[in-house]
Amino acid sequence: MLVRFWGVRGSIASAITHHEVEAKIRAALELATPADILSPESIQNFIANLPFSLKGTYGGNTTCLELATGENHENIFIIDAGTGLRPLGNDLLSRGRMKGGDKLDFFLTHSHWDHIQGLMFFAPIYIPNNSIHFHSSFPDIEERLRYQQVRTHFPVTFDEMSAEKKFHYIPELEERQVAGLTVKTKAVRHPGGCYSLRFTQPDGKSFIFCSDAEFNLETIDEIGSYIDFFHGADVLVFDTQYTFEESLQKIDWGHSSAAIATDIAIKSNVKKLVMFHHDPTYNDSKLDDLTMQALKYKDMVAKSHPLEIISAYEGLTLEI
Numbered sequence: 296m297l298v299r300f301w302g303v304r305g306s307i308a309s310a311i312t313h314h315e316v317e318a319k320i321r322a323a324l325e326l327a328t329p330a331d332i333l334s335p336e337s338i339q340n341f342i343a344n345l346p347f348s349l350k351g352t353y354g355g356n357t358t359c360l361e362l363a364t365g366e367n368h369e370n371i372f373i374i375d376a377g378t379g380l381r382p383l384g385n386d387l388l389s390r391g392r393m394k395g396g397d398k399l400d401f402f403l404t405h406s407h408w409d410h411i412q413g414l415m416f417f418a419p420i421y422i423p424n425n426s427i428h429f430h431s432s433f434p435d436i437e438e439r440l441r442y443q444q445v446r447t448h449f450p451v452t453f454d455e456m457s458a459e460k461k462f463h464y465i466p467e468l469e470e471r472q473v474a475g476l477t478v479k480t481k482a483v484r485h486p487g488g489c490y491s492l493r494f495t496q497p498d499g500k501s502f503i504f505c506s507d508a509e510f511n512l513e514t515i516d517e518i519g520s521y522i523d524f525f526h527g528a529d530v531l532v533f534d535t536q537y538t539f540e541e542s543l544q545k546i547d548w549g550h551s552s553a554a555i556a557t558d559i560a561i562k563s564n565v566k567k568l569v570m571f572h573h574d575p576t577y578n579d580s581k582l583d584d585l586t587m588q589a590l591k592y593k594d595m596v597a598k599s600h601p602l603e604i605i606s607a608y609e610g611l612t613l614e615i
């Protein structure tokens with residue numbers, strides 16, 4: 296299974312500003328020595344060794360992930376339809392996919408704006424004869440998607456998007472087979488409700504998406520059923536919107552911190568934890584710092600545990 300991240304922000308899309316780009320250039324130049332800029336090769340080497348926040352950006356689009364399975368990655372699954380869905384749609388077309396007569400499957404965790412807003416900008420949904428299947432543990436997900444496209448809010452209604460649209464209800468904790476993957480959902484604490492998703496391949500490898508989920512010190516003792524759900528995952532994408540300090544202040548806001556995510560990943564014997572749903576107010580250097588803090592925390596609480604921790608960015612691709 297190939298997993299590619301197209302949108303990693305929480306709450307609202309947040310474009311990088313020109314001030315931030317200028318600050319990156321300044322900081323990079325201050326680090327350079329004359330030897331670093333002598334040749335194209337030395338420049339390339341210098342850039343490769345810069346911190347991620349100086350040479351790139353985590354990205355400003357909201358939640359959207361692509362999963363691809365099959366020998367030629369021909370089965371396409373999409374998790375959530377945040378603003379990252381727009382570039383994904385264009386990329387699918389440039390790959391010769393979804394040009395008409397093609398099919399893909401969406402899994403929707405919940406219907407907050409930052410998880411559905413990209414749907415109207417997903418070019419393949421306007422192409423006749425494409426078949427788009429929506430899977431969700433919310434039985435009324437069709438109604439919710441229609442509601443975001445009433446004429447007062449958007450010029451094109453849901454029915455005017457030409458592709459065939461089908462809806463499939465996945466009852467919580469019941470396994471479903473979708474194009475060779477086993478899928479299971481589990482409700483998590485979040486205002487209005489949300490479901491985490493577990494995908495298992497025929498070879499037993501598993502990928503879990505758990506965003507928009509509040510786990511905190513109050514609930515940490517009651518997480519046995521979640522430990523079972525996450526157990527042994529090859530990759531766990533987890534809501535780490537807040538710093539630990541913020542998570543203590545923002546009880547019931549529906550999100551978690553990297554420290555709690557790390558504790559849960561270690562308890563569940565997860566192999567790789569991916570920090571996700573970055574706060575829209577955090578710039579790239581703060582996100583670098585939070586990743587470093589998470590790594591330090593992990594070393595402090597379980598140095599010998601092989602858990603790997605990374606932070607999601609637009610374009611991150613994982614092979615599971």
Ligand SMILES: [Zn+2]
Nearest residue numbers: 305306409507
């Ligand atoms: Zn969200």
Ligand SMILES: [Zn+2]
Nearest residue numbers: 405407485507
């Ligand atoms: Zn949400």
